Every structure is written in structure tokens, then in C-alpha cells.
Amino acid sequence: MEEGSLILNIVNSVPDNDNKSLRSQWKDAGGSWKEKNRIRRNLKKTSWKANKTEGSNNPIATTSTVPSPITKERSDNKVKLLPSTEVISSLFTHNPEIPHLPQSPRDNSHLNPSNAPSKDALPFSSMGLDDDLSRHLEDELQIRQPTNIQSKAIPFILASVNDHGSHVDADVKPADIIIQAETGSGKTLTYLLPIIHCLLRSSREASNLSRQVNLTRSIGTLAIILVPTRELTKQILSVIESLLKKSSFKSGQSHLLHWLVPGTVVGGENKNHEKNRIRKGINILVSTPGRLLDHLQNTKSFALDSLRWLVLDEADRLLELGFEETLEQIVKLLKVRSENHNNSPNPFAQAPSWPTFRRTILCSATARDDIRQFAGYTLVDPVYINADDIGSSDNVGVKVEAVDSSSDATKYSTPKQLKHKYVITPAKLRLVTLTAILKSTFRTHHHGLSTCRKVIVFISCCDSVDFHFDLFANTNAANILTPEDVEDVQTTETTTANIEQHTIDYYKSVRLVGSVIPNIGLYRLHGDLPQIIRIKTLQQFSEANSGILFCTDVAARGLDLPYIEKIIQYDPPLDLLDYVHRVGRTARLGKNGESIIFLLPSEIDYLNVLSSIKPEALQVESILETLASSKHKEYEVEATNIQLDFERYVLSDPKYTELARMAFLSHLRAYAAHPSSEKHIFHVKKLHMGHMAKSFALRDAPSNIDVNHKSMEHKKRVGQKKGKASGKRNELDNKTAALKTKRKYDNSEFAVPDLSNLSGPTTKKKRKK
Ligand SMILES: Nc1ncnc2c1ncn2[C@@H]1O[C@H](COP(=O)(O)OP(=O)(O)OP(=O)(O)O)[C@@H](O)[C@H]1O
Numbered sequence: 001m002e003e004g005s006l007i008l009n010i011v012n013s014v015p016d017n018d019n020k021s022l023r024s025q026w027k028d029a030g031g032s033w034k035e036k037n038r039i040r041r042n043l044k045k046t047s048w049k050a051n052k053t054e055g056s057n058n059p060i061a062t063t064s065t066v067p068s069p070i071t072k073e074r075s076d077n078k079v080k081l082l083p084s085t086e087v088i089s090s091l092f093t094h095n096p097e098i099p100h101l102p103q104s105p106r107d108n109s110h111l112n113p114s115n116a117p118s119k120d121a122l123p124f125s126s127m128g129l130d131d132d133l134s135r136h137l138e139d140e141l142q143i144r145q146p147t148n149i150q151s152k153a154i155p156f157i158l159a160s161v162n163d164h165g166s167h168v169d170a171d172v173k174p175a176d177i178i179i180q181a182e183t184g185s186g187k188t189l190t191y192l193l194p195i196i197h198c199l200l201r202s203s204r205e206a207s208n209l210s211r212q213v214n215l216t217r218s219i220g221t222l223a224i225i226l227v228p229t230r231e232l233t234k235q236i237l238s239v240i241e242s243l244l245k246k247s248s249f250k251s252g253q254s255h256l257l258h259w260l261v262p263g264t265v266v267g268g269e270n271k272n273h274e275k276n277r278i279r280k281g282i283n284i285l286v287s288t289p290g291r292l293l294d295h296l297q298n299t300k301s302f303a304l305d306s307l308r309w310l311v312l313d314e315a316d317r318l319l320e321l322g323f324e325e326t327l328e329q330i331v332k333l334l335k336v337r338s339e340n341h342n343n344s345p346n347p348f349a350q351a352p353s354w355p356t357f358r359r360t361i362l363c364s365a366t367a368r369d370d371i372r373q374f375a376g377y378t379l380v381d382p383v384y385i386n387a388d389d390i391g392s393s394d395n396v397g398v399k400v401e402a403v404d405s406s407s408d409a410t411k412y413s414t415p416k417q418l419k420h421k422y423v424i425t426p427a428k429l430r431l432v433t434l435t436a437i438l439k440s441t442f443r444t445h446h447h448g449l450s451t452c453r454k455v456i457v458f459i460s461c462c463d464s465v466d467f468h469f470d471l472f473a474n475t476n477a478a479n480i481l482t483p484e485d486v487e488d489v490q491t492t493e494t495t496t497a498n499i500e501q502h503t504i505d506y507y508k509s510v511r512l513v514g515s516v517i518p519n520i521g522l523y524r525l526h527g528d529l530p531q532i533i534r535i536k537t538l539q540q541f542s543e544a545n546s547g548i549l550f551c552t553d554v555a556a557r558g559l560d561l562p563y564i565e566k567i568i569q570y571d572p573p574l575d576l577l578d579y580v581h582r583v584g585r586t587a588r589l590g591k592n593g594e595s596i597i598f599l600l601p602s603e604i605d606y607l608n609v610l611s612s613i614k615p616e617a618l619q620v621e622s623i624l625e626t627l628a629s630s631k632h633k634e635y636e637v638e639a640t641n642i643q644l645d646f647e648r649y650v651l652s653d654p655k656y657t658e659l660a661r662m663a664f665l666s667h668l669r670a671y672a673a674h675p676s677s678e679k680h681i682f683h684v685k686k687l688h689m690g691h692m693a694k695s696f697a698l699r700d701a702p703s704n705i706d707v708n709h710k711s712m713e714h715k716k717r718v719g720q721k722k723g724k725a726s727g728k729r730n731e732l733d734n735k736t737a738a739l740k741t742k743r744k745y746d747n748s749e750f751a752v753p754d755l756s757n758l759s760g761p762t763t764k765k766k767r768k769k
Helices: 017-027 033-057 059-063 069-074 131-139 148-161 187-209 230-244 271-280 289-298 324-340 370-378 396-402 427-446 462-474 501-508 531-543 576-583 620-625 635-651 654-671 689-694 709-721 735-740 764-768
Strands: 177-180 223-226 262-265 284-287 309-313 359-364 383-386 418-424 454-458 521-525 547-551 564-569 593-599 616-618
Touching: 131 187, 148 177, 148 187, 148 359, 148 383, 177 187, 187 223, 187 230, 187 309, 187 359, 223 289, 223 324, 230 262, 230 284, 230 531, 262 271, 262 289, 271 289, 284 289, 289 324, 309 324, 324 370, 359 370, 418 620, 427 454, 427 564, 427 593, 427 620, 427 635, 427 689, 462 521, 462 547, 462 635, 462 654, 521 531, 531 547, 564 576, 576 593, 616 620, 620 635, 635 654, 654 689
Parallel strands: 177 359, 177 383, 223 284, 223 309, 262 284, 309 359, 418 593, 418 616, 454 547, 454 564, 521 547, 564 593
Antiparallel strands: none
């Protein structure tokens, strides 16, 4: 018997009739892996008996014996050899028990979508919006009925801007506004429509008052919209551009808007080009905080004396550690800069609709407790508006507290029609369970039985996103990065010289198609990719009919991508707020959607954290059963084959092994970054390293995984060469930065503790000590 073949240690290995009762016992054994394994051991004994007596009739010998490039290399001590020529792959053995959990799904079947446009609401034209603007919304953009938050907030904001509003109590003069409403409920239009309305009205009034009035972009910046990610700046810019399209505006009136220039300034772009554009005038500016602060400090020609709007979209994210200080500085500098530049004539000075002071709007689907604190030092007489309540009072604290934003129901509210599910998966089965979900999702789609088109898989760190993207694209496939898959990338800040070719190609690929999930485009997005790739990825994924996006939390906030039917949280989020935003990429504007979160058996207490969400349990076996291609095949065979294919791919080239190892290590570092309040659930010491390695298609126990410092150094260098702004992965290795801050600007990668903390109790090194 040769060393180069594998045999599967699975129930299927037993002749059908002999083991019917044992097999059904195995299936009925509920969630207990211990119980299943006891039955499996009995089955195995019978199997060996059967093997002896029936010889080659054993189905294993025909169905599961596969040549393995692994075993030759690994046959010394890594692969357990049977008395026969074959090797056991232990995917289904020694898994921890899954506790039986009572089902408490929230029944949302009777609930109407909570973020859909409301048929009963007054149309936009009755809200006091400019006629041209409401006509443009209806005729050009097909936006007819407002959502709840739009119905409540738009009239309120309009009324607070101009004197003739009837929606505000005469005694109340609200200035700043906090808007909270579910994901996908149209918050962007909620703040943009009043701004555009105001500019349109003021332009009209100014030109009616004086025919000589000269409206040009050089008036400077009138509105600033701050967002946490680069992707969001582009998305919001395109909404502004669609609102400013002149086709629906009355003939002869288009000049009222044509002078308005919207634009973005974001990290990763050329600063000098931005300076030039700012000097010429960007009237509605969308920006990330770091780059805005930079221009406020260093761009002298930044004209801000006519600034009337400051919007903080995804405000609670902007207030997180790392952004908060920048925001404080921005607010201070805006005050100073607008006072210093008040000598240029304002053509709107006489227009009744022109606001007399600057207004700040905070906007988010979730409300952090420290919004109140921020409101205290930044906002003036703020009013809190959510889709259910409108509150107002003179005292900042009282006003926000009056709406009870601290209750879980308010803080973590998600669209009512969204179905939340979870699956408790032993570490060894994570990868095949993910594969099974993806396969079944797109299989039904191809038979026309499902409307499911796109899936987003959230993963905790860049390296792991890269690894999974590569793994699903190339396992079992011959299409390892052909030139056609590679975008022609030329950016000023991405120096690719001297970098190994594979790494270059690797960073350039936008969409790949593999054979694991056949015919479905695979995409990835994280903060460490060159900016051009990030933009192209979103563009292509947005336009595609189907696809899978592997991403970090850089895609969790605000992105409005069409036809996302399923969100998979392969790694749990660091914060429940992130959970809300991740799942919010589906079930938008009244559409249906589903989310599945993966948990390890050791993480079961996380269900307490999710108590206000009440997710429904999925059984891992039920998911894996979808892998069985026919009634006669057991899913364990299929699952094991898939796992072996992944493992073979990873071992087929040191580059891929290295990718898997990097992913594994970064995953552990990200895992270690869970907050202390969740350490009893997510602690690296609770992880079984060998099992975890399996979920990265690695056969080595972690003690055998050499932390290859050379290769990490190489990665660091690559990051540095990729440009100062985008090479944020380096920060993950910076211990000081890691301990100081959880996240960085424009990058939702987690800066996590240093590797020395990571050896789990199961590693051999640790045991020796
Ligand atoms: N009244 C409406 N009718 C139809 N479509 C609308 C309406 N309002 C907004 N939309 C569309 O709904 C989508 C979601 O809007 P938007 O991105 O503003 O949601 P959001 O509340 O900001 O979500 P998130 O909290 O995730 O950022 C967008 O495509 C937008 O064009």
C-alpha cells in the first residue's frame, strides 16, 4: 500500500444495510458531538469488519481514495496512517460538544418592513421642498414616497432653516440635529434634500434680487459631509450629483445650480490635486476626517466663511476612538477659519432662505452613548429625531436622554423584515460550512428557485480576506491569476517596483471566478488594497448580477449595494454596533434579507449579547447536508473532499501556504482585539489552535507554524511601498499603536496586540513550558 492516498473517517464508509440503525442513531444524536463520535466509533469498528470481509466492496476505496501531494510531504508525523495504505482526515472527530439551545426566534413574519417608503406619507412635494427639486426626485430618480425618517426629519429641518415653516413650535429655535434611523432607510436624502433645497432657493432669491449677482464656485465651501470611509465619500458624491442633474429643472432655471461644484477629499488621493480643487472651490465637500483636518491645517485657500452645513454621517463611527480627537480639532478649526475669512462678499446675504448660522447634523443607524457627550461640546441646542419620535428641549442632555437612546431596542434596532440567524460551528468545520452555505445559496439561484443574487462575507482582518478570496478562486481551478484577471493599476502612490510579481498581481485582482462556487464572481474589499482597486471592486460588485464579496468592516458602514440578499458574519464583530451595520447591507428600503453569524461552541455566550436581536438557530449538520450531491452520498464525504481540496491547494505552493499562515496569525490577532467586556466569550486561550488551523486549510498544529518573521517583514515592506496612506496593515504590527487604538482612519482593520500573547493552551510549546 502506498503512502500517497487518503481514506475518510466517516459514517459513509460503512455498507448501508449493516449500519442502518447506527446511522440513524448518529443522525438523531442532536447537537452532541461526543454522542455522535461514540456512535461513529462503533460504526468504524463495523466498517473495519466490513472491510476485512468485503475487501474492495467498501465504498471508501472507490469514492474517497485520492492521490495526495500532501501526504508525501507530511507523511512523517502529520498524517496518521492506517494499517491500510490510507490516511484519516479527521474533520468530524474530536469536535467540541454543541450545547443544545432552546429556540427563541423572533417572529417577524407579520411585521411590515420598517425602512420602506410609506404609502400613507405625504409626498415630497407636500413637505415644503422646492417644486423643481421634488419634480426631479419623482421624474428623474423615481423617488416618490418618503420613508418614515424622511417624513419626519425633512419638514422639520426645512422649517428650522426658513422662517415660514409650520412644523416647529414658535418657541423652539432648533439648530443642530441628531438623526437616528435604521440602516437602509434613506438617511442620505434626509439630510441632502434640505441642503440642496436651501441652495436652490437661495440662488433663486439672490438672482431675483439682483440680476448682477455672480454665483460662482469661488464662493467656497457651503456644506461639508464627513464620513468614515473612502467608499462612502464616492457613494455620497454620486447621490449629490444625481440630485444636481439639471434635466428636470424648469428651463431657464438650470443656471441656479450649474455653478455648484460637489467634490471629495479623501485619504489616499493626491493632496496637491485636492488643494487646487479646493482653491477653485468645492461647494459641497464630502470627506473623511483625517484628510479634512489636513486641509484645514495646511490649505490656506480653503474658503469657509459661507459654510452653513456640517454633516457627520455614520456619526457614532466617527466618534469612535481615533476619530474623536480629529473631530474636536475639525470643529475648532472650522470655527476659527470661518471667523478669519469673513471679508469676501456673500451673494446670498440678502436671500431670505439663506441660513444665518452654521448647522450641524449627526446621522447614524445606531446611537452611541458618547453622542450625548459630543453633542454637549459641539452641537447647539440639538434636537433628536428618529423614525418614531421627535423630541426637543432647550437642554442638550435632557433632549437626547428624553428619547432613551441608551435602550438596546433603540441602539441596536435593525430593519424588522431582516431575518437573523446563527450557526454554532466547531472550528474544524468552519470552512466547509461556509462553503456549504455559499454553494447552496447560488445553487438554488441557478435553478431559478431563489432570488438570491449577492452575498457579503464579513471577515475580521485583511490577511484573512485575501486568503479566502484566493482560496475560493483558485482551489481546484486552473485560473491562478491570468493577466485578464488583473486590472491595470497605475496610481501615483502605489509603487510596485521591486515587489515580487505574485504580490503585485495579487493586489491588482478585482474579480475572480473559481470552481468551488462555479460561475459566481468573487470580490474582496479591505483597507489595505490600493485605492483604485477598492473603487473598481465596489463598482464591479455593485453592477454585477451575482457575486460574493469577502470584506472587513470597511464595507460595514453606509454602503448601498443593490441585491444583497445575505450577510454572512464569518467572524463575529468587535462591537454590537458593527453587527447592526454589517447586517444593514441587506434588507434595505423595505426589501427582504437574511444574516447568518458563525459562532464557535466556546462562543455560545455571545447569544446573550445578541439577546435584543433574537437570532434563530441553524444546525450545522443541516447546512452540511446540502453538500451531498445525491441521496446516496453522505455529506461527510463531500465535506471532507472539499476540505482536502482546500488543504491541497494551500500546500501546493509555499506562497499559498504563507498566505494561509498569515491569515491564521492575523485572525488570532484580530480575535485578541475583542473588548475586555467580551473576553469571557472571545479569548484566544479558549481556541483550539489545531482545529482553528484547519479552518485556514492548514494541516499543521499551530506549534508547527513558524511565525515567519522574514515574510512578515516582506509584507511590511510591501505595505510601505504601497503608499503611506494605504499601507495601514503595518500598523497592525506596531505594538504601541495597537494598544493605543482599536482602529485607524479610513481603515476598519483592527490594530491588535502583539503575537507573543497568542499561544493558546493547546500549543506544544506552551505545554512544554
Ligand atoms: N423615499 C425613497 N424612495 C425610494 N428610494 C429611496 C428613498 N429614499 C432613499 N432611497 C434609496 O434607498 C437607498 C438607501 O438609502 P441610504 O443609503 O440613504 O440609507 P441609509 O439610511 O443612509 O443607510 P445606512 O444606515 O446603511 O447608511 C438608496 O439607494 C437611496 O437612493
